[in-house]
Amino acid sequence: MVHWVWSTNGWLSPSSNQLLGSGAIDFAGSGVVHLVGGVAGLRGSFIQVPRVSRFDAFGKPVPMRGHNATLVVLGTNEVTGPVLARLR
Secondary structure, eight states, X not given: OHHHHHSTTSTTXXXXXXXXXXXXXXXXXXXXXXXXXXXXXHHHHHHOOOOTTSBOTTSXXXXXXXXXXXXXXXXXXXXXHHHHHHTO
């Protein structure tokens, strides 16, 4: 997919004549990056199946235990901490 837009030979490239010379202008690569991420997420959602214990024998959802709030806070700080530190 990246080759379609970023390569001069790609069929979505602005320098290509395959789309009547129009092509796609990708500002800072954001369109291609989000397209690849979206397609990967969509394919992953079709491949991934629910956990074995998620549904009972009749297809009804089984209640799940709550999450560990301590680990949620630690994970959030691990991801956002370096970002916030760079903003100072």
